[in-house]
Amino acid sequence: MATPAIRNAWRTRSIFPTRHARPITTDSLSRKFQIYTSQSANPYLNLSIEHHLLEKSDPDSTILFLYTNEPCVVIGRNQNPWTEVNLPQLAKTRIRHQKLKHHLVRRRSGGGAVVHDSGNANWSVIFPKDAFDRDGHALMVVEALKNMGIKGVKVNKRHDIVQDVQEAEGSEPTPATNKISGSAYKLTGKRALHHGTLLLNSDLKDISGLLRSPAAPYIAAQGVESVRSPVCNVGVEDNADFYNAVIDQFKAMYPEGQPVEVIEVKQREALEHNNIWKGLQELLSPKWLWESTPKFRLSSHPTPEDPRPRPNPPTDFELSLTARHAEILDVQIYTSDLRPPHQLASLNFFLKQKIHELPRYCELRYWDVYLDFRVDNGKALALRNETVQQMCKWLMADDMLATGPLRGITQSLKTTLKELRQIRQGGKNLHPCEKSFGVMPWTHKKKEDEYDW
Numbered sequence: 001m002a003t004p005a006i007r008n009a010w011r012t013r014s015i016f017p018t019r020h021a022r023p024i025t026t027d028s029l030s031r032k033f034q035i036y037t038s039q040s041a042n043p044y045l046n047l048s049i050e051h052h053l054l055e056k057s058d059p060d061s062t063i064l065f066l067y068t069n070e071p072c073v074v075i076g077r078n079q080n081p082w083t084e085v086n087l088p089q090l091a092k093t094r095i096r097h098q099k100l101k102h103h104l105v106r107r108r109s110g111g112g113a114v115v116h117d118s119g120n121a122n123w124s125v126i127f128p129k130d131a132f133d134r135d136g137h138a139l140m141v142v143e144a145l146k147n148m149g150i151k152g153v154k155v156n157k158r159h160d161i162v163q164d165v166q167e168a169e170g171s172e173p174t175p176a177t178n179k180i181s182g183s184a185y186k187l188t189g190k191r192a193l194h195h196g197t198l199l200l201n202s203d204l205k206d207i208s209g210l211l212r213s214p215a216a217p218y219i220a221a222q223g224v225e226s227v228r229s230p231v232c233n234v235g236v237e238d239n240a241d242f243y244n245a246v247i248d249q250f251k252a253m254y255p256e257g258q259p260v261e262v263i264e265v266k267q268r269e270a271l272e273h274n275n276i277w278k279g280l281q282e283l284l285s286p287k288w289l290w291e292s293t294p295k296f297r298l299s300s301h302p303t304p305e306d307p308r309p310r311p312n313p314p315t316d317f318e319l320s321l322t323a324r325h326a327e328i329l330d331v332q333i334y335t336s337d338l339r340p341p342h343q344l345a346s347l348n349f350f351l352k353q354k355i356h357e358l359p360r361y362c363e364l365r366y367w368d369v370y371l372d373f374r375v376d377n378g379k380a381l382a383l384r385n386e387t388v389q390q391m392c393k394w395l396m397a398d399d400m401l402a403t404g405p406l407r408g409i410t411q412s413l414k415t416t417l418k419e420l421r422q423i424r425q426g427g428k429n430l431h432p433c434e435k436s437f438g439v440m441p442w443t444h445k446k447k448e449d450e451y452d453w
Contacts, residue, residue: 023269029057033257035247038067040267043074043105043116044416048279049270050195051108054126056275059190063126064250066243069116072103073210076111076184080221080293084113086213091408103416104409106289109193111184112226115210119202121239123246124195132192134159138183140253141198144245150234159183161198165232178232200236207231220306221296271424284417286410290356295324326355356406
């Protein structure tokens with residue numbers, strides 16, 4: 001287990017103290033081989049830096065980008081957060097006692113959901129599309145690990161990096177193969193991006209819980225579903241040791257490009273780039289996070305299209321709901337206690353609503369405002385309330401009268417954007433990381449148009 005100093009290294013000092021901090025310039029982006037590391041631990045900013053490198057670098061260049069994120073859950077471009085993430089636990093959990101809420105991030109590449117913390121390393125390679133190979137740079141990481149003395153590492157048929165280990169079962173150790181790195185890809189007109197994680201000394205007990213959604217058994221989704229695999233740490237205590245090994249292996253893989261300067265990107269200097277700031281605002285917008293979700297259908301009971309058994313289905317009613325881009329398109333309730341006119345009136349309350357905005361409507365004191373009918377039957381009224389409570393519970397994996405994890409996560413997006421804007425504009429309330437890096441006074445920039453909230 002990593003020491004507290006190492007666990008919080010990203011908070012107090014640069015992970016790469018021997019590197020030279022430089023801004024990303026037109027000259028650096030034009031070089032054939034480039035290496036960048038990030039001083040920031042903000043996952044939204046690091047993904048925006050990565051996207052900037054992908055978009056603005058020379059089409060023939062090859063780039064290595066390395067960074068460590070603060071605790072967050074990152075889902076793929078085409079995934080459903082309601083099926084992939086335990087949203088209430090995300091809003092409550094702390095990793096390694098850090099007083100910091102998890103971030104929920106939707107990246108621009110495909111692939112499955114992953115959990116990041118300070119014990120997880122992130123590597124990214126951007127290169128010409130003509131040279132795209134699903135295993136090439138994963139093998140680069142494998143060789144870097146072998147050079148560190150890590151045994152049993154390899155790339156499997158799913159293009160994941162795995163490690164053969166001996167697990168204790170009873171009196172005899174049993175051989176097992178555990179995943180230590182997952183990766184994803186993004187292809188553009190002339191460029192390819194291959195990025196992945198590496199479990200060095202991550203807090204594994206939180207991973208399985210955060211990636212097990214209680215709502216998943218009720219939802220049939222069209223998006224990409226994560227493939228569950230047993231995982232383990234490779235046992236590297238200091239992220240810098242791994243990053244230095246990867247840098248050395250990258251240089252060995254492309255010897256014709258030597259020497260290559262390692263450019264360390266400061267958080268504030270990265271925010272100065274308008275393209276990075278624009279990408280950051282996109283990742284931090286609720287529209288990107290929630291409304292990029294592909295079409296899905298929630299059903300309280302098995303259906304011909306989704307015959308899976310449901311845990312503890314209601315006995316006195318059935319409910320189904322269809323949504324696309326987080327907007328509710330259709331709701332159906334089947335029960336003998338409500339007359340058809342009552343059913344239709346109650347359903348109108350939900351149509352065209354955004355799921356991540358439902359908590360603000362679901363408090364009982366708002367019923368008379370939003371429902372356009374009166375229920376004289378006390379049993380029917382109770383059933384109506386129960387129906388909405390159950391639906392909110394399935395979609396938010398929590399009771400509707402709780403704080404509302406979706407609203408909490410959305411508020412976290414706003415807070416993060418506000419903090420980064422203060423850094424960008426030279427505000428006084430700087431992130432602890434920025435205070436420790438000794439940055440120069442900031443040149444005030446005119447505020448760009450912001451995404452609507």
